[in-house]
Amino acid sequence: xxxxxxxxxxxxxLIAQHPLEDRTASRLLVLDKESGEYKDDCFKxxxxxxKEGDCxxxxxxxxxxxxxxxxxxxxxGFIEFLLLHRYNIDEWEVALKPGRKAKIGAxxxxxxxxxxxxxxDVLEGGNRRVRFKYDGVFEEILDELGEMPxxxxxxxxxxxxxxxxxxxxxxxxxxxxPTAGLHFTKELLEEIEKMGxxxxxxxxxxxLGTFRPVxxxxxxxxxxHSEYYSINEETAKIINDTKAQGKRVICVGTTSxxxxxxxxxxxxxxxxxxxxxxxMYPGYEFKITDALITxxxxxxxxxxxxxxxxxxxDNVLNAYAHAxxxxxxxxxxxxxxxxR
Numbered sequence: 001x002x003x004x005x006x007x008x009x010x011x012x013x014l015i016a017q018h019p020l021e022d023r024t025a026s027r028l029l030v031l032d033k034e035s036g037e038y039k040d041d042c043f044k045x046x047x048x049x050x051k052e053g054d055c056x057x058x059x060x061x062x063x064x065x066x067x068x069x070x071x072x073x074x075x076x077g078f079i080e081f082l083l084l085h086r087y088n089i090d091e092w093e094v095a096l097k098p099g100r101k102a103k104i105g106a107x108x109x110x111x112x113x114x115x116x117x118x119x120x121d122v123l124e125g126g127n128r129r130v131r132f133k134y135d136g137v138f139e140e141i142l143d144e145l146g147e148m149p150x151x152x153x154x155x156x157x158x159x160x161x162x163x164x165x166x167x168x169x170x171x172x173x174x175x176x177x178p179t180a181g182l183h184f185t186k187e188l189l190e191e192i193e194k195m196g197x198x199x200x201x202x203x204x205x206x207x208l209g210t211f212r213p214v215x216x217x218x219x220x221x222x223x224x225h226s227e228y229y230s231i232n233e234e235t236a237k238i239i240n241d242t243k244a245q246g247k248r249v250i251c252v253g254t255t256s257x258x259x260x261x262x263x264x265x266x267x268x269x270x271x272x273x274x275x276x277x278x279x280m281y282p283g284y285e286f287k288i289t290d291a292l293i294t295x296x297x298x299x300x301x302x303x304x305x306x307x308x309x310x311x312x313x314d315n316v317l318n319a320y321a322h323a324x325x326x327x328x329x330x331x332x333x334x335x336x337x338x339x340r
Contacts, residue, residue: 001219001282005313007299008320016333017156019163023185027328027335031319033291033311038319040326043183043336046293052196053247055239056293057256059178060201062169064139065146065161070110070117072102079108081117081130082149083142084175084207085228090132093123095208102128111145139172149175149208151332153298164332173205173228179332180253180294200238202259204229204276213300219281224302229259230273239269239288248290250340254303257289257310264288281305282313291340296323296330311339 020026028041030049041049050056066083080097087093094117096102106119114134121129134141148164158164166181168189193199209225216222239260242249251257260269262276264287279302280286292310297303308316319337328335 003214003217003219003222003300006214006219006301006304006308006317008304008317008324010299010324010330014324014327014330014334015153016329016331016335017154018158019182019333023167023183024188026183029319029323029328029335029337031311031315031337031339033315033339036312036315036318038322044188046183046188046338047191047195049338049340050192050195050197050250051248053198053242053245055198055200055242055247055249056192057200057202057235057239057249057251057260058166058168058181058184059204059206059253059256059259060166060168060170061174061178061203061205061255062172063148063164063174063177063206064172065142066149066175067147068110068115068142068145069147070108070115073107073109073116081108081110082175082208083146084127086173087129089138091120092130092132093127094130095127111141115141115145151176153331154333168201170201171203171205171230173203175208176206177332178204178206178253178255180256180336182333183293183336184252198238198242200235202229202231202235202256204255204259206255209302213298214302214305219305222279222302224277224279226275226277227255227258228273229262229276231259231263231269231271233271236263236269236271243267243288248340249288250291250293251289252293254292254294254297254306257292257306260288261286279305280309282309284309286310291338293336293338295332295334295336296320296328298331307337307339 026043068081082095085093116133
């Protein structure tokens, strides 16, 4: 299976640069994964595509302002850190802006010295492990000094940080938002519950690997990034009961899908936490996911491969071609698909 098979043409002007004022105003492309038929709709009408007894699985991770700008203490040279993974209270894995170097022992300062960092290890792939030093509460300092780590394809500055958070975000730790969830408001979720659809929350802290295209020719040779996830007993019971009743488990976002597929054993979702590097591409047999609400993804990305595994590559690429023709908005702040 060749990576080029998952490429598609996308005019740059279709990449959404900002969120819509009304979260539910996005367009919705509904795709039947069996027949390949699709139709245009509006996200506000998602209620029309849900059924009593369905279960929506939502990722309640919260994005941290993970981008820091500072200077090297010795030379004063500019540096950009992107926080990726927290080892403990003060130690993080960070990515440096491309082209920057930092040896073990190198020290940096942010916010005029409010936050200091020392490189304590050089990791495989070029990232660094750093130890931060500060007075006070790290999260408060990060909130003051950090910026939202918007994807590279978004050039416009985000005015309201909360627009890169879902309305149900709870557990801090992501370097990127689970963007399928950005279309929901609290009011819409209340309407969904009133019609008899259950809500189940999982946590997966999204890493930047979600935006990286696959660079190897052979899809099966790609190495996935690892991300932390957690599923509690209540969520596991809701989802397992839904399956036992013959109803649909509908994941909101590929991160929710990756989470429950990682933690399912013999058809049963387990309450557990850990790291997952699960990679789903055509040929993968879904254990528990029946349907998926998702955004439009980057060409040749692992996420295009995931949705192709669920709905078939030809079906997905045909739907994407239609979305391009109809000028849908793409990627993080873009429109949505419902693959059912």
